[in-house]
Amino acid sequence: MIIKKIFNNNAVVAKDCANREIVAMGCGIAFKMNIGEVLDESKIEKTFILKEKEASERFKLLLEDVDSEIVSLCYDIIEYAKNLLDVELNDYVYVTLTDHINNAIKLQKDGFNTSNVIIWEIRKFYSKEYAIGIKALEFIQEELGVELPEDEAGNIALHLINAQVNKRCNIKKDVSKQTKMINDILNIVRYTYNINLDENSLSYERFITHLRFFFQRLNKKEFYCDEENEEDSEDFLLNQVKKKYKNAYSCMLKVEKYLEIELSNEEKLYLTLHIQKVTIN
Structure with missing residues (x-):
């Protein structure tokens, strides 16, 4: 590698045989070295190729x-x-x-x-x-x-x-905003059911994971309702879940209202199921 720039005795920019620009670091790697000289690769401790x-x-x-x-x-x-x-x-x-x-x-x-x-x-x-x-x-x-x-x-x-x-x-991701929104959704569930959630439970962990990925989909705008492309099976399952878990479905609607977006039937289904599971532990 040929030295192209010297930052200090311990860091340089060099070009390798493939003509890639590499930041190389090592104790005394550039000591008494000059630009254009061949770098002693035995002294390299870390390389950065960004x-x-x-x-x-x-x-x-x-x-x-x-x-x-x-x-x-x-x-x-x-x-x-x-x-x-x-x-x-x-x-x-x-x-x-x-x-x-x-x-x-x-x-x-x-x-x-x-x-x-x-x-x-x-x-x-x-x-x-x-x-x-x-x-x-x-x-x-x-x-x-x-x-x-x-x-x-x-x-x-x-x-x-x-x-x-x-x-x-x-x-x-706007992490600060995301964490606040996750916390707000958890509070909606807590206040709706008037319970404390078991933060050590597997269902709680899965709910948090689902919300994190939900906000990733939200950022990519993959969350909007698309009636033409929704499967009949999803409509059927959502109707069954709506009847079986009325409280969880009602809570999910509060979450949807808080988010100020129209969720797809698939998202409604999974949110309802997660709310149901996290509130029965």
């Missing part, structure tokens, strides 16, 4: 201002998240998360703490991402000696949630 051009350019700008130690740590956090979540993450997360953690560390050292007003909802609805955020705080303390507040676990989780990429199209 497919999205804008993300790549922003990441290179970030390297000029952020310590390579922090960049390297954020890389490890993102790779750790990819393995645990088993999802594809948008390239831009390398920029957004690194920038956020760098600023959080600066604020902490200056005696300032930022709060996360929806940390409770994140912990509740995005438990995997939140657990990764907690682990990230441990990594930061171990590697950098900086103890960030627990609210930062929620902020890190938000970056991971926003970076999750749908297989058919890239959608950055």
Whole structure:
């Protein structure tokens, strides 16, 4: 690989044999090196090949201002998240998360703490991402000696949630709005039935999962009622469920009114069934 740009002793931009632009990092990787020289690949510890051009350019700008130690740590956090979540993450997360953690560390050292007003909802609805955020705080303390507040676990989780990429199209979700709406729907169910929901039950977990995917479909506008294409079987099943689970169906209609959209019969069916299951545990 040929060195094209040197950020510091530990980070460079290089071109490989396939003429791809790569950010390479390693302790002393660029020490006493010059642009145009061949990079000693034995010193490479991490490489970044960002497919999205804008993300790549922003990441290179970030390297000029952020310590390579922090960049390297954020890389490890993102790779750790990819393995645990088993999802594809948008390239831009390398920029957004690194920038956020760098600023959080600066604020902490200056005696300032930022709060996360929806940390409770994140912990509740995005438990995997939140657990990764907690682990990230441990990594930061171990590697950098900086103890960030627990609210930062929620902020890190938000970056991971926003970076999750749908297989058919890239959608950055408005997570704050989504979590509020999920909580509102749960409250509609609670107040309608005048009960406390068992948040540790499998039916509760499945209901939350259904709502999360529902809002993904909503963002892609796949939720509108389409009478011409609906199957007769769905109409029949919905009518049966409507008769059998009158309270759950009535509650579903309240949810539909709250959402201010007309749901398809299929969505009405599944929402009613989930409400029925989550209220009988």
